[in-house]
Amino acid sequence: MWMVMWRGILLFSPSLHFLLILHLHHPHIHFVSGKRIWSNEVLSCNEVIEAQRGPEGEWMGLRGNITSPDFPHPYPARIQCRVDLKAPPGYRIRLVFTHFHLFHPLNRSNDNCEAMDALTVLDWAGTGTGGTGGRIGRFCGPGIPSSVMSSGSRLTLNFRSITSGTHVTGYKAEYSFVRDFGLSSGRQLDSHPCFFQFNSTIFPSGEICSPNPGGLYPRNTVCHYEFRGHPRQRVRLVFKYFDVEGVAPCSAKSDSDYLQFSTIGTKEDILPRRCGRFAPKVVESEGPDFLLSFRSNDKYDGLGFAAKYQFVWRKDREKDKGVLRPRSLPASEASEGKENPIITLSAILVFWRLPSLLLMPL
Numbered sequence: 001m002w003m004v005m006w007r008g009i010l011l012f013s014p015s016l017h018f019l020l021i022l023h024l025h026h027p028h029i030h031f032v033s034g035k036r037i038w039s040n041e042v043l044s045c046n047e048v049i050e051a052q053r054g055p056e057g058e059w060m061g062l063r064g065n066i067t068s069p070d071f072p073h074p075y076p077a078r079i080q081c082r083v084d085l086k087a088p089p090g091y092r093i094r095l096v097f098t099h100f101h102l103f104h105p106l107n108r109s110n111d112n113c114e115a116m117d118a119l120t121v122l123d124w125a126g127t128g129t130g131g132t133g134g135r136i137g138r139f140c141g142p143g144i145p146s147s148v149m150s151s152g153s154r155l156t157l158n159f160r161s162i163t164s165g166t167h168v169t170g171y172k173a174e175y176s177f178v179r180d181f182g183l184s185s186g187r188q189l190d191s192h193p194c195f196f197q198f199n200s201t202i203f204p205s206g207e208i209c210s211p212n213p214g215g216l217y218p219r220n221t222v223c224h225y226e227f228r229g230h231p232r233q234r235v236r237l238v239f240k241y242f243d244v245e246g247v248a249p250c251s252a253k254s255d256s257d258y259l260q261f262s263t264i265g266t267k268e269d270i271l272p273r274r275c276g277r278f279a280p281k282v283v284e285s286e287g288p289d290f291l292l293s294f295r296s297n298d299k300y301d302g303l304g305f306a307a308k309y310q311f312v313w314r315k316d317r318e319k320d321k322g323v324l325r326p327r328s329l330p331a332s333e334a335s336e337g338k339e340n341p342i343i344t345l346s347a348i349l350v351f352w353r354l355p356s357l358l359l360m361p362l
């Protein structure tokens, strides 16, 4: 005998092999109690979020929120909810978590998520609609995960609960479909999906970041930062942080993401590629036309980089030397023109001792 009683409907079977599957398409779904009735009961929900064309052809619905069932109240036990995000062509999906608290017996973040209530984020770029998405991350326990960005126009969230509790309120995330990669400095060009230009007359100084700043950078992504200055200028970068997944020599053979430094119009690196977590504090370009390129591959992620940039004037004596070689400076020279106190003190001592040195017998 079957009995119906969930939200009005709850399916009840005399058989222990009981499966209840609901396919729900409305984003605002209120679930009744997740109290388990039979050991293999599974509740399921699916949702598709995609932008729509407005009356004049513009894209609408480019941002919104996603939550676990019943948020901000405790989510039900034994439930699987999938959300498919589909951005317009040429857009990326950015996901910023604002709340995250899933049940974990030890109350630990991202520990043994395979066996816990968890949220899995899948990236579908390059695999087609029938392919398998690459897993960007699986998150569990308390603690807000880093924001993520898709490498294409699709992203999937799979939320699975095994347990529940009075204090596990689930998750909330803000999604947005973006073309600017979350970057707000420089002028974005249309010649490449991720190409930002910095002209010294318009943008003499500022900050540059890897795509999706403050979160994990997207996979399979190339971003260029092009600097164009006065002939007597060059570009100085002062890195604030650096976390680019990879190992030296930061090449494709070593499965590395990397940062590349070159002069515009040439294909030769003017500095060794950088990856890992230890970038030089300060980098200066060879001349006024400087290209910084970031590349990520299809596996593993990092938090990327952020750097302050500034167009600086060459000193006359440097100009006379002809072509400047790129160089990396220690942190003390990042200084916005301050003299090195150790060098200054040494110079004073030498001049103070000079007369007595000249009078010393040979």
Ligand SMILES: [Ca+2]
Pocket: 245, 256, 257, 296, 297, 298, 299, 300, 301
């Ligand atoms: Ca990578």
